[in-house]
């Protein structure tokens with residue numbers, strides 16, 4: 001199966017739409033809230049400093065941020081969801097509730113790092129971290145304490161949550177050229193290739209290769 | 211004007227839930243002059259002010275109380291499945307409204323598997339006609355499949371990129387297609403029951419709520435009509451108990467509003483809380499279950515999606531998501547399974563797509579970012595196929611309680627042989643179609659959609675929960691009307707049929723009441 005080359009978009013097109021008359025008020029308000037810094041769940045004890053640092057290192061491999069998306073606070077939002085108990089309306093019956101699951105999963109990941117490479121996850125080379133994450137994703141693992149949690153299921157939950165936080169953010173939506181939030185006038189033409197002037201186009205020649 | 215009834219006033223009926231089942235029924239009863247109160251767990255939104263074109267903001271439309279998913283194909287609830295608020299799941303349905311075909315109702319007679327309905331297509335046909343006019347369905351003048359039927363009242367919505375790609379590829383392969391019926395307005399529409407609704411602006415965000423009123427969700431159609439005819443609507447009221455009086459009838463409906471417990475006295479209860487909350491309430495209250503069928507036969511449509519990336523720009527957030535349909539696969543000649551499926555082109559919102567890429571494809575790191583940067587060139591097709599009832603697929607109460615102190619529902623779902631064969635058939639065909647359309651990087655997302663079954667209708671009180679009119683076999687003044695009463699899944703999206711059943715259920719109730727037998 002051939003893979004199409006990956007395109008890129010010039011930065012800022014979407015963010016410029018916010019607050020313009022191309023966007024309705026409720027949409028503008030929602031996006032401005034999203035752009036505001038994540039208030040930290042200061043009183044929470046769900047993840048401690050060490051676990052948060054570990055989560056940051058994992059997040060950097062799963063959803064790598066560029067200069068353009070650096071302001072998206074993946075770890076802060078992730079933690080806030082845990083603190084506020086924001087779920088998605090369901091969970092695998094086999095897994096415990098989110099807080100327990102992620103604490104256990106992160107601890108087991110660190111223990112796996114020690115078993116495989118003799119050091120903590122945060123101290124590993126990127127390639128070693130990726131190898132470890134791939135192993136967990138495939139459901140295989142080292143003999144460490146997963147406390148009955150299926151490593152692959154935990155990995156899926158962790159990844160899905162980080163991805164949900166990331167692509168909900170206007171800066172990540174800018175990165176993929178999404179302009180659907182320009183909702184004030186609708187889309188007169190919706191067929192293949194149809195484009196309004198305010199819908200971003202890929203930067204010519206800037207293809208990343210697959 | 212909307213009425214206000216006192217709690218100790220004996221009202222004629224309480225309707226629990228205001229989705230596809232509850233709202234049309236509420237309206238019909240109110241039109242007949244009954245004193246009716248609707249209790250709805252969620253809020254009454256004002257779409258124009260409250261709805262953003264933003265997926266995360268619109269999570270408020272989904273039922274987020276945690277459900278536990280088990281089995282080999284655990285069902286994703288929340289976003290993928292059910293809604294809360296006045297209008298229920300129609301607030302976020304895609305408004306795709308094909309009719310089932312007559313043979314869908316009698317799978318057992320045709321194939322010797324599954325279950326037959328105690329009613330048939332002909333019982334519902336007049337209601338389908340009525341609904342398509344009332345809702346303002348956009349679709350073709352002449353629909354190529356199924357029995358003859360009146361033309362759709364509005365011309366089809368414009369085909370978006372995914373629909374054009376599917377159309378193009380199917381033409382090459384000799385597969386007939388048609389613009390799909392969608393309950394969204396291709397032109398402004400006036401109905402005396404609810405006034406004027408605007409045309410669809412092609413925002414493509416139907417699954418996150420329609421801010422323009424173009425989509426025929428219940429909150430802009432049957433609810434305003436019910437209120438105009440005197441129904442009382444109580445949003446933010448969560449029903450918890452259905453206590454039986456000495457007569458064996460439900461004496462009143464207990465619910466929680468603002469943390470306070472209230473009881474509404476009533477003569478009749480219509481339970482329309484959807485195929486998860488309806489059986490959950492019945493099991494919690496231990497009623498209507500002498501057949502032991504409450505929670506059994508949970509079904510979910512086969513919903514395999516095939517995605518591909520194209521050279522051309524698709525910008526898949528635009529246009530009604532399900533623009534094109536084919537029912538050529540309703541009874542495929544080379545099928546090695548019972549029943550059939552329909553084919554549908556699909557647009558997609560970015561967060562939904564990213565989530566599927568993460569869960570379904572497991573992409574992360576640079577591979578994820580690269581794939582997502584091609585979001586504007588992505589398009590999909592999927593199926594909506596039958597699912598047979600099976601004893602292993604069921605809803606139970608778990609030992610875990612939620613914030614309200616009620617047991618969380620646990621749903622076990624494992625796709626059986628028939629679903630797997632149908633899915634494999636569809637996988638081959640859709641890959642062929644997407645290949646012909648010029649797709650690259652084609653991938654499949656395994657999905658089972660809609661919550662169906664769990665309180666099925668039937669003539670035999672030993673094997674069903676309600677009769678053909680929705681009346682509980684065990685409780686004289688309880689009627690159920692939502693997706694839970696379906697004996698089989700049908701090879702069509704459920705909402706139109708649920709609404710048709712709601713109108714029929716109300717008419718049957720009113721006819722009996724007129725004879726003094728309700």
Ligand SMILES: Cc1cc2nc3c(=O)[nH]c(=O)nc-3n(C[C@H](O)[C@H](O)[C@H](O)COP(=O)(O)OP(=O)(O)OC[C@H]3O[C@@H](n4cnc5c(N)ncnc54)[C@H](O)[C@@H]3O)c2cc1C
Nearest residue numbers: 227229231251298299304305306449487692693703704705
């Ligand atoms: C994303 C998505 C897209 C869909 N697209 C389509 C489509 O294109 N075409 C189609 O035909 N179908 C579609 N569906 C399915 C369709 O929306 C449902 O099948 C239909 O709305 C179900 O109707 P219902 O009456 O059974 O339940 P619902 O519409 O879910 O209504 C149940 C109501 O009961 C309320 N309730 C539940 N428990 C309580 C309680 N204890 N107290 C008070 N109130 C309570 C709920 O808040 C809700 O409002 C889609 C569903 C989803 C999730």
Ligand code: SF4
Nearest residue numbers: 410411413414416420
């Ligand atoms: S595409 Fe049309 S019907 Fe759907 S949400 Fe947008 S305006 Fe409403």
